[in-house]
Amino acid sequence: MAATLLLLTLLTATTGGFGSPVKPVPKELFEIIVDWAPLVWLHPEEVFFPSSVDFHFENVEVRTENETVVQTSPDRWSVVTGPDTRSMHLNSVPDLDCADCLLDWFAGQNVSEVTVPTYVFIKDYQDACGTVDVVYRSFYPYNFGKDVCVGVPIGDVCEGYMQSFGNHVGDWEHFSIRIRDRKVVECYVSVHSFGAWYTWNDTANNFQFTHGEDSRIDVVDVTYPATVEVVEGLHAEVFSANGSHGLWSAAGTHEYVHFPIHLKDQADRGYAWRSWDSLEIVEYDSDVVYEGELHYLGYRGRWGNQKRGCEVEPVSGECILGVLARSWLLASGTRGLP
Numbered sequence: 001m002a003a004t005l006l007l008l009t010l011l012t013a014t015t016g017g018f019g020s021p022v023k024p025v026p027k028e029l030f031e032i033i034v035d036w037a038p039l040v041w042l043h044p045e046e047v048f049f050p051s052s053v054d055f056h057f058e059n060v061e062v063r064t065e066n067e068t069v070v071q072t073s074p075d076r077w078s079v080v081t082g083p084d085t086r087s088m089h090l091n092s093v094p095d096l097d098c099a100d101c102l103l104d105w106f107a108g109q110n111v112s113e114v115t116v117p118t119y120v121f122i123k124d125y126q127d128a129c130g131t132v133d134v135v136y137r138s139f140y141p142y143n144f145g146k147d148v149c150v151g152v153p154i155g156d157v158c159e160g161y162m163q164s165f166g167n168h169v170g171d172w173e174h175f176s177i178r179i180r181d182r183k184v185v186e187c188y189v190s191v192h193s194f195g196a197w198y199t200w201n202d203t204a205n206n207f208q209f210t211h212g213e214d215s216r217i218d219v220v221d222v223t224y225p226a227t228v229e230v231v232e233g234l235h236a237e238v239f240s241a242n243g244s245h246g247l248w249s250a251a252g253t254h255e256y257v258h259f260p261i262h263l264k265d266q267a268d269r270g271y272a273w274r275s276w277d278s279l280e281i282v283e284y285d286s287d288v289v290y291e292g293e294l295h296y297l298g299y300r301g302r303w304g305n306q307k308r309g310c311e312v313e314p315v316s317g318e319c320i321l322g323v324l325a326r327s328w329l330l331a332s333g334t335r336g337l338p
């Protein structure tokens with residue numbers, strides 16, 4: 001395991017501006033995090049790869065809601081931070097000429113050629129059961145939505161035109177594990193705005209489905225795979241859906257909206273992304289003002305362009321270019337798993 005492990009917690013962070021460094025992750029917990037880091041399969045036809053946050057910062061500027069530029073060339077050490085950044089967003093440079101226009105860097109970093117980091121956030125509950133949640137977050141510069149027939153679908157033919165909806169710039173995905181008394185007991189596989197819980201089974205040596213969330217757009221329940229298998233040791237095998245990057249624990253077609261439109265994810269073993277080759281681990285505390293390499297954690301805004309193309313709403317109510325929920329980091333600080 002000649003892994004490039006970036007232990008960012010060893011770098012300086014200050015509480016309220018005074019120099020109390022963040023405590024390093026205990027060795028035992030560190031080993032669990034590495035041993036159980038997921039193996040993420042990208043689809044063989046994937047063209048929108050993940051990237052580091054640094055890669056993304058190189059291609060964006062910070063803007064307000066009214067598109068006033070507040071910072072050009074932000075990076076993890078200098079990006080604007082604090083409560084005022086809540087209403088801001090990172091906007092592509094150059095701006096997009098149309099809601100479904102693409103830029104070269106939306107392709108991200110090919111995991112077969114570049115070591116792309118996974119951002120790990122730890123939450124220690126400090127309770128009697130020794131509960132610790134570990135969230136493995138991956139970043140993608142672009143999420144390709146779904147092609148939908150605008151007009152009348154007649155059988156398999158679209159009388160009208162096909163349009164992609166639900167695209168967005170800046171896409172965070174995550175997979176989580178829960179540790180109790182130094183043992184991994186549960187995991188959560190996040191799909192889009194929903195996901196499923198699985199419990200570790202020592203006999204079967206896999207995680208088994210316990211319950212899942214509805215898709216929130218559809219009344220029909222999502223069918224989740226029955227298990228999460230572990231490979232190459234204890235690494236959960238998860239599949240990042242082609243284009244949309246929602247995670248599933250099995251290859252194949254996963255339909256998560258059945259009516260009035262059909263939305264499906266395609267998952268398959270294309271590119272193996274071994275997340276444990278590069279983990280940036282942070283014991284995240286929303287009250288801490290991070291400095292240095294972790295300074296960017298104080299940015300509270302959105303990670304991509306504002307929504308556009310909402311006037312041609314299809315039945316799903318989505319825009320051509322949408323936005324990712326803003327407070328992905330705040331959420332991890334206030335809620336437990338996921």
Ligand SMILES: *[C@@H]1O[C@H](CO)[C@@H](O)[C@H](O)[C@H]1NC(C)=O
Nearest residue numbers: 043045046047144242243266
């Ligand atoms: C995967 O996504 C690419 C790019 O959006 C698309 O061209 C390709 O047809 C998709 N493949 C499948 C199997 O959905």
Ligand SMILES: *[C@@H]1O[C@H](CO)[C@@H](O)[C@H](O)[C@H]1NC(C)=O
Nearest residue numbers: 064065066067068069070087
């Ligand atoms: C845009 O926002 C900035 C900062 O929030 C503000 O100073 C400026 O007056 C606004 N401009 C317009 C045209 O609303």
Ligand SMILES: *[C@@H]1O[C@H](CO)[C@@H](O)[C@H](O)[C@H]1NC(C)=O
Nearest residue numbers: 045046047110111112113271
């Ligand atoms: C990703 O890199 C591999 C290895 O170099 C290459 O075979 C593959 O074509 C690349 N994929 C894309 C979409 O560029």
Ligand SMILES: *[C@@H]1O[C@H](CO)[C@@H](O)[C@H](O)[C@H]1NC(C)=O
Nearest residue numbers: 199200201202203204205208
């Ligand atoms: C663990 O898995 C085995 C084999 O699938 C099954 O028979 C058993 O009931 C499971 N145990 C629990 C507690 O679910």
